[in-house]
Amino acid sequence: MSASTIDQIQRRFEGDTVPLPGKRVRQVLSIVLFFVLWAALVRFGILGFDKFVGPETTLVALVESLAGAPMTEGGETLYEHAAFSAYRVVVAVLIAMGIAIPLGLTIGTSRRWEDALFPALEVFRPVPPVAWVPIALLLMPTFRSGVIFVVFIGAFFPILVNTIEGVKTVEEEYVQAAASLGAESRDIFRHVIIPATLPSIITGVSLGVGLAWITVVAAEMIAGGVGIGYIIFQAYRLLQTEVVAVGMIAIGVLGYASAAAVHRTGHYLTRWEETE
Amino acid sequence: MSKHDSTTDDSTTAGPTPETTGKTGAIDINDLTKIYDPEGEHVVAVQDMDLSVGAEEFVALLGPSGCGKSTVLECIAGYLDPTDGEVLVDGNRVSKPDPKRGVVFQENRLFPWKTIKENVEFGPRMHDSIEEGRAESILDEMGLDGFEEAYPSGLSGGMQQRAELARLLANDPDIMLMDEPFSALDALTKEIMQKKLLEVWERDNRTVLFITHDVEEAILLADRVVVMTARPGQVKDVIDVDIERPRDPEVVTTDRFTELRERALSVIREEAERALEQEDGA
Numbered sequence: 125m126s127a128s129t130i131d132q133i134q135r136r137f138e139g140d141t142v143p144l145p146g147k148r149v150r151q152v153l154s155i156v157l158f159f160v161l162w163a164a165l166v167r168f169g170i171l172g173f174d175k176f177v178g179p180e181t182t183l184v185a186l187v188e189s190l191a192g193a194p195m196t197e198g199g200e201t202l203y204e205h206a207a208f209s210a211y212r213v214v215v216a217v218l219i220a221m222g223i224a225i226p227l228g229l230t231i232g233t234s235r236r237w238e239d240a241l242f243p244a245l246e247v248f249r250p251v252p253p254v255a256w257v258p259i260a261l262l263l264m265p266t267f268r269s270g271v272i273f274v275v276f277i278g279a280f281f282p283i284l285v286n287t288i289e290g291v292k293t294v295e296e297e298y299v300q301a302a303a304s305l306g307a308e309s310r311d312i313f314r315h316v317i318i319p320a321t322l323p324s325i326i327t328g329v330s331l332g333v334g335l336a337w338i339t340v341v342a343a344e345m346i347a348g349g350v351g352i353g354y355i356i357f358q359a360y361r362l363l364q365t366e367v368v369a370v371g372m373i374a375i376g377v378l379g380y381a382s383a384a385a386v387h388r389t390g391h392y393l394t395r396w397e398e399t400e
Numbered sequence: 401m402s403k404h405d406s407t408t409d410d411s412t413t414a415g416p417t418p419e420t421t422g423k424t425g426a427i428d429i430n431d432l433t434k435i436y437d438p439e440g441e442h443v444v445a446v447q448d449m450d451l452s453v454g455a456e457e458f459v460a461l462l463g464p465s466g467c468g469k470s471t472v473l474e475c476i477a478g479y480l481d482p483t484d485g486e487v488l489v490d491g492n493r494v495s496k497p498d499p500k501r502g503v504v505f506q507e508n509r510l511f512p513w514k515t516i517k518e519n520v521e522f523g524p525r526m527h528d529s530i531e532e533g534r535a536e537s538i539l540d541e542m543g544l545d546g547f548e549e550a551y552p553s554g555l556s557g558g559m560q561q562r563a564e565l566a567r568l569l570a571n572d573p574d575i576m577l578m579d580e581p582f583s584a585l586d587a588l589t590k591e592i593m594q595k596k597l598l599e600v601w602e603r604d605n606r607t608v609l610f611i612t613h614d615v616e617e618a619i620l621l622a623d624r625v626v627v628m629t630a631r632p633g634q635v636k637d638v639i640d641v642d643i644e645r646p647r648d649p650e651v652v653t654t655d656r657f658t659e660l661r662e663r664a665l666s667v668i669r670e671e672a673e674r675a676l677e678q679e680d681g682a
């Protein structure tokens with residue numbers, strides 16, 4: 125019902141009244157506008173932007189990087205750095221899902237486990253993932269696993285919290301209906317609790333992936349050795365501001381692509397939710 | 401509770417048991433009291449209610465809204481624990497839900513994440529008794545062929561309710577507990593559903609406890625109409641519907657039907673007025 129109201133409002137605003145350019149044209153326009161603004165900021169030195177590069181130089185650097193030129197002083201290309209960051213995000217998110225989802229389902233369904241585990245987890249939750257970097261460096265055998273650990277922490281809590289919340293809001297009616305059809309508690313867990321919680325889990329995963337990208341960049345700046353975060357910071361130290369900008373664009377693209385992938389997968393898994 | 405200490409499930413002799421009748425699905429409600437929130441607001445929903453529903457009998461439970469009908473049904477279903485008294489089914493005390501007691505509510509409780517066919521096969525699957533083609537034939541009977549692979553959200557309200565009935569029938573319960581199952585449907589769909597239900601019941605002979613606040617629906621469907629008092633709910637009157645079966649929705653035009661309806665209405669009117677006075681007093 126509310127969806128149709130929103131539709132109506134949108135229609136009113138986007139209007140059959142005022143003819144607007146097509147969707148594609150507007151998207152292109154928005155990007156062009158962004159570049160114009162960026163160029164203006166640099167050109168007129170607004171907010172100290174004259175110390176940064178403009179879009180033209182960045183574009184040249186971007187094309188070079190995309191062509192496979194090694195970045196900063198190391199030998200790795202943009203693709204290799206991106207692959208490292210993406211690898212860390214994917215592995216960390218998968219581990220976080222593997223632990224947080226079962227844990228959340230357990231805590232959500234069992235009062236006893238909730239009392240045993242949740243208070244301790246609540247204490248750690250407000251600690252920003254990056255604050256775990258020193259511990260990670262001390263405990264983990266390599267830089268690489270250290271970064272993964274920190275990214276894991278970043279992705280873990282949103283998935284856990286949303287899974288627990290999802291279990292707690294499963295409607296009692298479905299549990300009763302299943303019981304009246306002969307389901308035992310194991311069947312109820314499998315056929316009711318898990319699917320009913322799935323939309324919340326997906327919300328948690330998409331938040332987790334977003335946080336994983338933020339965390340991976342921050343962790344790589346401190347301790348990556350390789351990766352987009354590392355390259356951004358390295359370039360900053362070498363005053364190669366166009367490389368900083370290329371790194372930022374790369375993160376934006378990767379983050380966008382992974383969010384879209386999660387969204388699509390989630391949409392497919394909960395296709396039963398569609399109302400139309 | 402203490403008064404039941406001396407009787408065990410097996411020795412309870414209050415009602416008919418399968419041994420004495422050869423039929424299953426008898427319900428005995430003894431002294432049922434349900435109080436919500438006993439420490440706080442203390443809502444007495446049902447008080448000292450007694451009612452027996454024979455095996456394979458069709459009983460309609462009629463009463464003003466808020467009088468405790470759903471509470472009674474949920475006690476029989478095993479969703480609620482009585483505050484006092486007990487519900488026996490075939491002589492055994494109800495303590496939890498059981499596939500022998502199927503339930504349908506006004507708002508459907510189909511699993512939204514399962515297709516219609518998966519929903520219908522859910523019960524049989526729980527006891528490993530899926531028969532190839534059975535879900536299809538039940539869905540077919542309910543006029544839902546072609547919707548096996550659809551999700552509940554893709555169906556209209558009437559179709560969802562039919563699918564819910566199909567899910568119930570596929571599980572072959574002794575007792576069907578139905579809480580205003582058709583009240584959200586439009587008049588035409590409702591009539592079709594009533595006809596379907598009569599057809600199915602006259603063929604399979606299950607016990608049905610059918611809650612409604614629609615007098616005509618109660619008389620059309622039931623062997624007996626039990627009218628409840630306003631809250632706290634109790635049995636106010638029982639009307640035997642001596643209209644022969646098979647019935648179809650046309651019986652509403654007969655004189656006997658009109659008589660029974662007037663009688664039920666006068667009882668209900670009395671109760672509704674009493675309920676209003678209660679509210680004014682409060």
Ligand SMILES: Nc1ncnc2c1ncn2[C@@H]1O[C@H](COP(=O)(O)OP(=O)(O)O)[C@@H](O)[C@H]1O
Pocket residue numbers: 436437443444445463464465466467468469470471472631
């Ligand atoms: N969970 C609950 N907590 C407190 N009061 C309740 C609860 N459920 C029902 N009631 C109250 O108990 C009374 C009987 O409710 P119900 O059995 O649903 O009536 P009916 O189905 O006849 O409309 C109503 O006054 C209702 O407000």
Ligand SMILES: [Mg+2]
Pocket residue numbers: 469470471579
């Ligand atoms: Mg009710």
